[in-house]
Amino acid sequence: MERPTHRMRDLRHQGALAVLRHLHRQPGVTRSELARALDLSSGSATDLVARLKRLRLLDEVASAPSGGRGRPSPTLVAHPAGPLVCVVDISHERWRVAAVELGGRIVQHTSGRHVDREPDAVLDRVRREIAACRRRLGHRIRAVSVAVAATVRGTEVVQAATLGWRRVSLEPLRPAADVPLLVGNDASLAGLAEARRGAGAGVRVVLHLTVEVGVGGVLVVDGDLLDGATGAGGEFGHLPFGDPTLRCPCGATGCWDLLVDGRAMARQLGQPAPDDPRTAAEHILAAAPRDPAARAAVNGAARALGRGVGGLVNALDPALVTLSGLAVDLSAAAPREVDAGYRAGLMSFRRGQPPPLVPSTLGPDGRIAGAADAAFDTVLTVPGIEAWSRSTARVREGAT
Amino acid sequence: MERPTHRMRDLRHQGALAVLRHLHRQPGVTRSELARALDLSSGSATDLVARLKRLRLLDEVASAPSGGRGRPSPTLVAHPAGPLVCVVDISHERWRVAAVELGGRIVQHTSGRHVDREPDAVLDRVRREIAACRRRLGHRIRAVSVAVAATVRGTEVVQAATLGWRRVSLEPLRPAADVPLLVGNDASLAGLAEARRGAGAGVRVVLHLTVEVGVGGVLVVDGDLLDGATGAGGEFGHLPFGDPTLRCPCGATGCWDLLVDGRAMARQLGQPAPDDPRTAAEHILAAAPRDPAARAAVNGAARALGRGVGGLVNALDPALVTLSGLAVDLSAAAPREVDAGYRAGLMSFRRGQPPPLVPSTLGPDGRIAGAADAAFDTVLTVPGIEAWSRSTARVREGAT
DNA sequence: CCATTATGCTCGCGCACCGAGCATAATGGT
DNA sequence: ACCATTATGCTCGGTGCGCGAGCATAATGG
Numbered sequence: 001m002e003r004p005t006h007r008m009r010d011l012r013h014q015g016a017l018a019v020l021r022h023l024h025r026q027p028g029v030t031r032s033e034l035a036r037a038l039d040l041s042s043g044s045a046t047d048l049v050a051r052l053k054r055l056r057l058l059d060e061v062a063s064a065p066s067g068g069r070g071r072p073s074p075t076l077v078a079h080p081a082g083p084l085v086c087v088v089d090i091s092h093e094r095w096r097v098a099a100v101e102l103g104g105r106i107v108q109h110t111s112g113r114h115v116d117r118e119p120d121a122v123l124d125r126v127r128r129e130i131a132a133c134r135r136r137l138g139h140r141i142r143a144v145s146v147a148v149a150a151t152v153r154g155t156e157v158v159q160a161a162t163l164g165w166r167r168v169s170l171e172p173l174r175p176a177a178d179v180p181l182l183v184g185n186d187a188s189l190a191g192l193a194e195a196r197r198g199a200g201a202g203v204r205v206v207l208h209l210t211v212e213v214g215v216g217g218v219l220v221v222d223g224d225l226l227d228g229a230t231g232a233g234g235e236f237g238h239l240p241f242g243d244p245t246l247r248c249p250c251g252a253t254g255c256w257d258l259l260v261d262g263r264a265m266a267r268q269l270g271q272p273a274p275d276d277p278r279t280a281a282e283h284i285l286a287a288a289p290r291d292p293a294a295r296a297a298v299n300g301a302a303r304a305l306g307r308g309v310g311g312l313v314n315a316l317d318p319a320l321v322t323l324s325g326l327a328v329d330l331s332a333a334a335p336r337e338v339d340a341g342y343r344a345g346l347m348s349f350r351r352g353q354p355p356p357l358v359p360s361t362l363g364p365d366g367r368i369a370g371a372a373d374a375a376f377d378t379v380l381t382v383p384g385i386e387a388w389s390r391s392t393a394r395v396r397e398g399a400t
Numbered sequence: 401m402e403r404p405t406h407r408m409r410d411l412r413h414q415g416a417l418a419v420l421r422h423l424h425r426q427p428g429v430t431r432s433e434l435a436r437a438l439d440l441s442s443g444s445a446t447d448l449v450a451r452l453k454r455l456r457l458l459d460e461v462a463s464a465p466s467g468g469r470g471r472p473s474p475t476l477v478a479h480p481a482g483p484l485v486c487v488v489d490i491s492h493e494r495w496r497v498a499a500v501e502l503g504g505r506i507v508q509h510t511s512g513r514h515v516d517r518e519p520d521a522v523l524d525r526v527r528r529e530i531a532a533c534r535r536r537l538g539h540r541i542r543a544v545s546v547a548v549a550a551t552v553r554g555t556e557v558v559q560a561a562t563l564g565w566r567r568v569s570l571e572p573l574r575p576a577a578d579v580p581l582l583v584g585n586d587a588s589l590a591g592l593a594e595a596r597r598g599a600g601a602g603v604r605v606v607l608h609l610t611v612e613v614g615v616g617g618v619l620v621v622d623g624d625l626l627d628g629a630t631g632a633g634g635e636f637g638h639l640p641f642g643d644p645t646l647r648c649p650c651g652a653t654g655c656w657d658l659l660v661d662g663r664a665m666a667r668q669l670g671q672p673a674p675d676d677p678r679t680a681a682e683h684i685l686a687a688a689p690r691d692p693a694a695r696a697a698v699n700g701a702a703r704a705l706g707r708g709v710g711g712l713v714n715a716l717d718p719a720l721v722t723l724s725g726l727a728v729d730l731s732a733a734a735p736r737e738v739d740a741g742y743r744a745g746l747m748s749f750r751r752g753q754p755p756p757l758v759p760s761t762l763g764p765d766g767r768i769a770g771a772a773d774a775a776f777d778t779v780l781t782v783p784g785i786e787a788w789s790r791s792t793a794r795v796r797e798g799a800t
Numbered sequence: 801c802c803a804t805t806a807t808g809c810t811c812g813c814g815c816a817c818c819g820a821g822c823a824t825a826a827t828g829g830t
Numbered sequence: 831a832c833c834a835t836t837a838t839g840c841t842c843g844g845t846g847c848g849c850g851a852g853c854a855t856a857a858t859g860g
Contacts, residue, residue, distance in 0.1 A: 030807095219626075252748075473839085
């Protein structure tokens with residue numbers, strides 16, 4: 001979301017941007033719904049839509065008969081030659097590259113498993129896919145947005161435990177100097193999508209938390225990702241909620257991280273630190289119904305999760321907490337422990353109506369949707385629209 | 401700060417709002433500086449300023465000779481009959497009521513000590529001052545903004561340890577149904593002013609922390625206070641950084657609160673819990689240079705402060721941390737302990753260039769400035785300006 | 801088949817910003 | 831004292847864009 005600008009000339013495209021943002025948020029709206037939502041007169045709507053069609057930013061299609069009375073209103077959709085963003089998802093084992101249009105529909109998609117997890121190999125593979133995507137779709141690709149399972153600062157991965165990366169710049173993924181490259185933590189971007197389009201839709205302040213190996217997440221306020229000054233915000237797992245004698249791989253001690261994931265449960269069971277804490281956690285969760293020791297470990301992690309969430313709610317005051325990954329499994333396996341920890345961690349005045357803890361609804365596509373949203377946030381700005389106008393005008397001149 | 405609006409008719413006043421917001425942020429700008437900052441043509445500036453003068457929103461005065469060449473540019477100031485906000489500060493021992501004009505200058509000011517600390521007595525006293533303020537200044541008072549040393553939700557104080565209040569609505573301070581009443585935690589509002597006008601000026605993401613009794617603070621992003629869904633955000637003192645067996649008066653356990661203030665130092669010295677932890681802390685700090693036990697207690701609190709700040713920096717990724725209250729004294733008395741704790745709490749990738757910890761610059765007026773800023777944020781909006789236009793038109797008609 | 805309902809389009813209006821050209825008010829060298 | 835230089839302000843016609851009234855269009859339903 002763009003902030004009010006304090007610069008007058010930028011007022012010009014505000015109407016068009018309002019329409020495009022609304023369309024992006026609610027793909028498939030009819031024109032009359034749009035006009036009502038934005039308080040547009042029908043004359044303004046006509047004019048705006050015509051201008052945006054001319055700019056190849058949106059298109060109208062006849063909508064399915066509504067059954068109601070009155071003249072049917074056309075549905076607004078992304079223009080078939082409109083702007084796209086290229087979204088990349090790099091996780092522990094796989095990569096995905098997708099072209100996404102306004103509204104969030106995936107236009108093209110490729111994916112694969114890493115054969116070699118070294119940064120150069122992964123980036124080279126992905127870079128080639130982005131190049132191919134751009135060859136096919138040309139100037140329509142307005143930005144590249146990467147979701148990666150790592151701590152991110154700017155466009156650099158500073159550390160990725162599961163990938164084994166440290167200080168890896170993702171600048172090689174930028175296909176050209178004038179294409180914006182955005183890099184974000186996968187949990188943060190999934191949180192963005194969850195808050196805007198998932199369980200948090202319509203809620204002003206949403207805290208999203210996910211447990212995989214460690215705890216990630218982000219606070220989303222008014223649809224804005226609060227990922228800090230450098231994009232490295234949301235590392236809630238590295239708040240020192242835990243035993244200060246426990247050393248975390250991040251370099252600090254007592255991190256909350258170490259109390260809630262597979263490492264925590266293995267430690268409590270007296271097992272050595274697992275190679276793959278995610279799978280270890282799943283095994284322990286599966287064993288819990290019949291193995292009291294496993295159940296105790298699950299309960300301990302569930303309680304630590306709840307208590308930490310309580311502390312974060314004290315500090316950040318969200319209206320809703322969305323949970324993802326292992327946090328959902330822990331809540332399902334030991335709901336009473338999570339709740340007991342949560343309530344114990346809350347300041348007492350909050351216990352009357354604490355923000356609900358709900359599982360996220362978007363699943364593994366959340367990070368793609370979030371990365372696409374983050375990218376469209378940079379496209380749907382005054383400079384973004386002006387650049388698109390120039391670019392599409394050139395293409396049309398060349399074509400005619 | 402207002403969010404982009406998605407409603408077209410609101411575009412109308414955007415230019416005027418941009419001017420007013422700029423003036424509020426930089427009182428004493430000249431017209432030509434304004435035009436440059438906002439990228440206005442001189443024609444637009446003429447028009448805008450004339451309109452705003454007619455609306456009694458700003459005025460021009462001849463500026464002191466700059467010494468430079470060229471035609472001198474008039475200085476823009478708040479209009480002498482322009483809008484004001486009524487700011488109230490309620491702290492442990494005192495109350496203050498001030499009328500503040502655009503730009504932040506205090507126009508009128510009264511204050512006193514509480515004779516009776518009961519909510520009814522304090523609120524009644526303050527209510528009468530607000531009424532007097534409104535009698536003198538009439539429709540010019542556009543909002544009432546209260547900074548109170550308490551946890552706040554909406555316009556209600558949910559708990560105030562030092563005042564001894566619980567669940568006290570401040571609605572009685574609203575002088576009329578149509579006057580906006582804003583209530584905020586004093587530390588949060590001081591942080592807002594610090595981030596906008598103090599040590600954090602120009603920095604996009606600022607974390608402000610203050611230690612008095614417990615820890616308060618707030619994150620300010622792009623000049624926006626992140627005080628959560630209900631205004632109760634910023635209770636960083638109630639993150640469970642500490643010993644989980646310690647019970648906090650807030651109802652949770654292990655709060656960071658309990659490790660850094662006068663209670664923490666007294667506990668470490670084997671003293672009973674002090675009645676007035678703030679003064680106790682000052683005594684211990686004063687004794688530290690010659691008393692090793694006091695020094696150890698100070699060092700312990702300093703280290704706990706640093707470690708917690710490190711954790712918060714991990715989670716929130718500010719570019720700057722501003723400190724206020726006892727946190728400044730602890731940093732001065734035991735800088736190495738604060739720094740050691742801070743570095744130990746940071747994720748290692750952050751240790752290269754961690755955000756600086758700096759003392760705040762605004763002092764005890766910060767909370768007044770912050771409350772005024774929060775109030776002007778509601779006045780400098782499209783509805784606020786439209787209401788002012790109607791109101792000032794009525795007054796002028798009545799006057800002529 | 802036409803009343804009803806909902807929506808879209810045309811067109812004149814007005815607001816607010818732009819830019820070019822001219823006016824104004826200071827400095828500073830001769 | 832005068833005038834070139836510099837910086838700024840004002841006037842005025844042009845334009846982009848949203849508004850609203852009135853008319854046109856496309857569905858439903860008795």
